[in-house]
Amino acid sequence: MAKKTTNKEVFDFGTTAYLSGAKAAVLMMDSDDLIEKSDYRIGEIVNPINVKLKVIPAWMRRGIQNDLPTEIIRRSYKNVAVSSSIEFNTRIAYGDGIMVVRKKRDKTGQMVYEELLESEAPDIFEFIQDNNYIRLTQEWANDISVFADAYVQFVFNKQKSNRKIVKIVNLEAVYSRLSQMNADGKIEWHGYSAWWHLQPSRDLIATPFLDRKAPLYELKQRVGITPNDQGQNVDDGAESYVMSLAPPTPGRFYYGLPAWWSIFLSGWYDFACAIPEFKKALIRNSMVIKYHVKIREGFWDKLFNSEGITEQPLKVARKRKFLEDMNKFLSGAENSGKSFISEFIYDKVKGVEEQDIIIAAVPNGLSDGQYIEDSEEASNVIYSATGVHPSIIGASPGKSTSINGTEARELFIIKQAMTKPIRDALTMPLYIAKVINKWPADIHFMIPNIVLETIDKGTGATKQIGNQKI
Numbered sequence: 325m326a327k328k329t330t331n332k333e334v335f336d337f338g339t340t341a342y343l344s345g346a347k348a349a350v351l352m353m354d355s356d357d358l359i360e361k362s363d364y365r366i367g368e369i370v371n372p373i374n375v376k377l378k379v380i381p382a383w384m385r386r387g388i389q390n391d392l393p394t395e396i397i398r399r400s401y402k403n404v405a406v407s408s409s410i411e412f413n414t415r416i417a418y419g420d421g422i423m424v425v426r427k428k429r430d431k432t433g434q435m436v437y438e439e440l441l442e443s444e445a446p447d448i449f450e451f452i453q454d455n456n457y458i459r460l461t462q463e464w465a466n467d468i469s470v471f472a473d474a475y476v477q478f479v480f481n482k483q484k485s486n487r488k489i490v491k492i493v494n495l496e497a498v499y500s501r502l503s504q505m506n507a508d509g510k511i512e513w514h515g516y517s518a519w520w521h522l523q524p525s526r527d528l529i530a531t532p533f534l535d536r537k538a539p540l541y542e543l544k545q546r547v548g549i550t551p552n553d554q555g556q557n558v559d560d561g562a563e564s565y566v567m568s569l570a571p572p573t574p575g576r577f578y579y580g581l582p583a584w585w586s587i588f589l590s591g592w593y594d595f596a597c598a599i600p601e602f603k604k605a606l607i608r609n610s611m612v613i614k615y616h617v618k619i620r621e622g623f624w625d626k627l628f629n630s631e632g633i634t635e636q637p638l639k640v641a642r643k644r645k646f647l648e649d650m651n652k653f654l655s656g657a658e659n660s661g662k663s664f665i666s667e668f669i670y671d672k673v674k675g676v677e678e679q680d681i682i683i684a685a686v687p688n689g690l691s692d693g694q695y696i697e698d699s700e701e702a703s704n705v706i707y708s709a710t711g712v713h714p715s716i717i718g719a720s721p722g723k724s725t726s727i728n729g730t731e732a733r734e735l736f737i738i739k740q741a742m743t744k745p746i747r748d749a750l751t752m753p754l755y756i757a758k759v760i761n762k763w764p765a766d767i768h769f770m771i772p773n774i775v776l777e778t779i780d781k782g783t784g785a786t787k788q789i790g791n792q793k794i
Contacts, residue, residue: 381512381515381530382504383502383503383515384501384504384579386520386579389521390520390521391520391521393471393497393498394498396470396471396585397470397498399588402597403597405703405706405707405710405714406710408712409706409711409712409717410470410710412716412717413469413743414462414465416739416740416743417461417465417469417743417747417750417771418465418750419743419771419772419773420773420774421461421771422452422457422458422754422769422770423439423771424768424769425437425767425769426438426444426767427766427768428766437768440767445764447763452754459494460492460494461771463494463496465750467496467498468569468570468746468749469582470497471497471579472571472573472582473570473579473580474497474569474749475495475497475566475567475569476492476493476495476566476567476568476569476753477531477564477566478491478492478543478757480547480562482563484559484561487547487760488761489756489760492753492757495514495566499516499517499518500516501515501517501520502514502533502578503533510535511536511577513530513531513532513533514566515528515529515530517529531565532560532562532565533565533566533567533568534565534566534567536568539567540755540756540759543756543760544760547559547560547760567752567756569749569752571745571749583709583711584709584710586709587705587706587709590705592702592706592709595698596699596703596705599698615654617650617681617682617683617684618681618682618683618684619680620680623680623681624639624643627646654683711739712739713735715727715731715732716732716735716739737773740773747771750771751769751770751771754769
């Protein structure tokens with residue numbers, strides 16, 4: 325919507341504005357409030373009304389309105405660089421999928437991993453397939469990439485004499501909240517609800533929360549495998565428990581703070597989003613008018629006299645025909661590059677040219693490539709914050725940023741090596757199930773790297789665990 329002020333156009337687009345007279349872009353920066361004034365205020369709590377517990381816990385907010393995770397998702401998909409980086413980090417953490425292996429020594433004494441067939445470990449493969457572990461790893465990787473938080477629910481069978489984990493469930497971080505620490509500094513409960521931003525009184529599910537520092541040890545205590553703090557082996561009888569896969573972030577007791585959220589605090593996210601919005605608004609508002617055609621006041625009388633037109637209806641028709649021909653001349657790609665010739669006279673008294681028709685192009689604010697370099701800089705900052713080199717996902721913002729195949733391959737290898745902490749977290753639920761369900765001790769779970777082969781070794785890729793090719 326444009327507002328006229330002192331003959332200068334002011335285009336107001338809500339989050340951006342354009343001052344045509346000053347040729348200034350005005351950006352309304354607000355994403356710093358999203359993080360700085362909400363997620364750091366962890367002392368605020370909200371109490372639901374329907375938790376079926378003897379003691380109703382106080383739940384810690386995420387955001388002023390307790391809707392920070394949903395707002396992060398909305399903003400992530402608003403920016404191409406952010407959404408593509410999240411997807412890439414999720415996929416590369418998945419690697420070549422979960423592999424069940426047996427760890428042993430070879431003839432030289434070196435540790436090697438031998439991939440197992442389903443017939444060699446039927447119970448384990450059945451557990452992985454029944455729980456759709458392929459999807460679980462992708463969900464956890466996605467939550468860790470976005471929120472630096474991911475939650476696993478272990479569901480036990482109902483046989484009190486032979487407690488086993490029968491099901492593993494992903495609890496989306498966006499719908500997860502943690503209870504306030506008790507006097508001993510322990511978080512006791514995980515709360516799951518789709519209504520945190522309103523009032524979680526409809527579907528809230530509270531589940532015992534395992535200690536982040538030693539989740540397996542606490543789980544063994546809870547199910548009676550290991551003596552509790554009183555030296556007794558007692559099963560607390562809970563049907564399920566929740567564990568966090570969140571990587572540690574400095575100074576965070578409840579919820580993680582991903583490093584890439586710095587783009588909100590620094591203002592780069594707002595700037596990156598404002599540029600395409602601004603250009604789209606210019607296209608929609610300014611570029612409607614491409615030419616300004618000026619016709620001298622006495623031109624029409626000169627035209628009518630030259631063609632002998634005297635009647636008013638014929639004059640109106642001739643004028644319309646002339647304007648239609650002019651519109652046709654200026655429109656369409658087929659007319660691009662054509663020349664327009666008009667006569668003019670020189671007024672010796674006034675010292676100026678008098679032209680019948682003047683056609684001038686209207687500046688659109690985009691023809692000179694404004695903000696292209698700014699957009700490239702903003703994209704590079706976002707890729708840096710998310711830990712993704714743009715060249716290995718097909719993007720090359722900026723000048724002279726193309727790389728060769730060898731560089732791309734090395735970057736891909738480096739990125740995979742840096743995802744090992746995330747991959748260790750993705751396999752951790754299986755290792756916990758291994759202990760509780762008493763699977764063989766030499767069974768291990770790996771996520772192999774995808775190693776791209778060079779041309780001299782043939783095209784394609786191989787799977788690799790450390791230095792060992794599978």
